[in-house]
Amino acid sequence: MTMNREREVIELEQGWAVMQKGITKLKNLLEGVPEQQFNSKEYIMFYKTIYKMCTQKPLQDYSQQLYDRYRESFEEYINSTVLPALREKHDEFMLRELVMRWDNHKIMVRWLSRFFNYLDRYFIARKSLPALGEVGLMCFRDLVYAEMKTNVKDAVITLIDREREGEQIDRALLKSVLGIFVEIGMGNMDVYETDFEGFMLQDTAAYYSHKAASWIEEDSCPDYMLKAEECLKREKERVGHYLHASSEQKLLEKVQHELLTKYENHLLEKEHSGCDALLRDDKVEDLSRMYRLFCRISRGLEPVAAIFRQHVTDEGIMLVKQAADAASSNKGEKKDSVGAQEQAFVCNVNELHDKCLLYVSECFLNDSLFHEALKEAFCNISEELLVTVFDLLKKGGSVKLSDEAIEDTSEKVGELLAYIGDQDLFAKLWRIDGDTLASSLTSSSNEGVPQHSSLQQLRDESDPSIVVALMGTTTTEDFFTRVTTLGRGSGKDSQLESHE
Numbered sequence: 001m002t003m004n005r006e007r008e009v010i011e012l013e014q015g016w017a018v019m020q021k022g023i024t025k026l027k028n029l030l031e032g033v034p035e036q037q038f039n040s041k042e043y044i045m046f047y048k049t050i051y052k053m054c055t056q057k058p059l060q061d062y063s064q065q066l067y068d069r070y071r072e073s074f075e076e077y078i079n080s081t082v083l084p085a086l087r088e089k090h091d092e093f094m095l096r097e098l099v100m101r102w103d104n105h106k107i108m109v110r111w112l113s114r115f116f117n118y119l120d121r122y123f124i125a126r127k128s129l130p131a132l133g134e135v136g137l138m139c140f141r142d143l144v145y146a147e148m149k150t151n152v153k154d155a156v157i158t159l160i161d162r163e164r165e166g167e168q169i170d171r172a173l174l175k176s177v178l179g180i181f182v183e184i185g186m187g188n189m190d191v192y193e194t195d196f197e198g199f200m201l202q203d204t205a206a207y208y209s210h211k212a213a214s215w216i217e218e219d220s221c222p223d224y225m226l227k228a229e230e231c232l233k234r235e236k237e238r239v240g241h242y243l244h245a246s247s248e249q250k251l252l253e254k255v256q257h258e259l260l261t262k263y264e265n266h267l268l269e270k271e272h273s274g275c276d277a278l279l280r281d282d283k284v285e286d287l288s289r290m291y292r293l294f295c296r297i298s299r300g301l302e303p304v305a306a307i308f309r310q311h312v313t314d315e316g317i318m319l320v321k322q323a324a325d326a327a328s329s330n331k332g333e334k335k336d337s338v339g340a341q342e343q344a345f346v347c348n349v350n351e352l353h354d355k356c357l358l359y360v361s362e363c364f365l366n367d368s369l370f371h372e373a374l375k376e377a378f379c380n381i382s383e384e385l386l387v388t389v390f391d392l393l394k395k396g397g398s399v400k401l402s403d404e405a406i407e408d409t410s411e412k413v414g415e416l417l418a419y420i421g422d423q424d425l426f427a428k429l430w431r432i433d434g435d436t437l438a439s440s441l442t443s444s445s446n447e448g449v450p451q452h453s454s455l456q457q458l459r460d461e462s463d464p465s466i467v468v469a470l471m472g473t474t475t476t477e478d479f480f481t482r483v484t485t486l487g488r489g490s491g492k493d494s495q496l497e498s499h500e
Contacts (some may be wrong), residue, residue: 012062015053016069019115022046023073026111030104031081038111039401046115050091063123070116070132074108077178086148089153092173097174098152101144102183109136134186141184147194148182149350152177155205156196160238164207175242180245189246197247204235208258216263220273222286225293228259232293252296261297268303275307280360289365305373308364312356312377319348320381 022042026454028035054063082101089097112133113120120132156177165170178196185191208231215224235255239248241264260267268275268290294300323345356374366372 008380009056009060010049011060012053012054012065015049015062016066018049019046019069021065022115023112026108027077027081030108042113049115049116050116051252054123059152063119066116066121067119067129070112071135071139072117073112074105074136075143078105078139078143082144083147086144090151092159092170094148094151095155095173095177097149098144098180099173102140105136105140108135111137137184137186145180145184149181152180153196153199157200160200161203161207163238166235171241178242178244189244192244193246197244197250200243200247201250204251204254205258209262211257212263216266221267221270221275221278222273222283224263224267225286225289228293229289231255231259256293256296260293260300262484264294264297264300264303268307268433275304276311277306279311282355284363286357291364291367292330294308301367301369305369308356308359308370309373309377312352312374313380315352316349316377316381319345323348334475 021195022038025035025038029037050066054061054067056062082105086094086097086101109132113136116132123129124131128285156174159169159174178192181188181192181196211231212225215227219227231301232252233253235251236248239245239251270277275287275290277283290304291301356377360366360370360374435456
């Protein structure tokens, strides 16, 4: 009995006939033809057949031929069955067929890769060839995807636009289809971005460009913003339902550009409903929405802040003018009445400031751009505002106010003084009517004005050198004498020396 019995050689066609039976059974299972599922005995038989054909002597080593026939098996199935089935369907039906064929193809790749696994482990590794799984995916990419991608892309975009118009669509189907674009890229997003995303973004821009052109003419600013916000919300949801996550930022930027960036000035300046009208009518919810929308855009808040600044400036100047007109028309009235005018004026200005500060904190989320706009607005009106205060006080003469009224008035004026950061401007304001004002007020019997908490507020908010110069005064006369000195002083050092 011979110990080294030669192993039986399996010829290429003989062995391939065995493998063909397994491949045919797999195709039948995929096509729904009644067949028994593969069992472990069959799997071992197919694996051993490949193993033996790859480990025979060099002339009977059929590794390369099996590798080639593995690829040809996919090509034959695609050309004979898959492509004809896809070509006869259109639109949503074509998409459903594509998803089913892609799922079947991946099943076929998984099973044939198991049967031919020995090629992956040795032959492919030695030859540095594409792995079996990769070969299977490339067959689908080169034959099916290459032919169908344009029709698929168009069908998907059509469904997206129908959904934008309010129609119910099969979102799960779109998610599966777009997953094919991603998977075909085999590890990178180039295929998805080039073959689908770029076209989808172009369509999105065209869609919202058309919508915006109509809405900007038909709708008020608040109504337009409601629509824009809703569109952005739905596009974000669209990403979550079926688009790839990497599309979100690009998609939202397209929508923002068409709905907001291109029409920002037109929208903000709408005559009866623009930003100034919203501020005038105290439309807090609409102003908050305006901030939420335009904070998304690069430098989108700057026009809003500019309108806010101008609105505050105009409102402040109007109060100044009203106070000045009232003072001129009431020259013959009692001085107590003029003092009440001064109280009311300062109160009105402070109410304006509080209202605008509320806009900044609640509508504009304490954005530094709007804090700066508010500061600039009050700086713009501070000189006229304080000159009017002086004028009212001067005309008021020896008006006598309660301690509470003094505290309230001085505290509110102190808040406004915080907006004057320029010492020269401050001195200029006090210098205007310093002598007359001091003379007018020293006849008042009110004592201890500067010792109220409002002076502490001035110390916290105003130029330190100015406050130091006013500290320590004990009477109204002393306070305004010191103010007059400040107006005539030569600089910070002289003011500090005077205080000392």
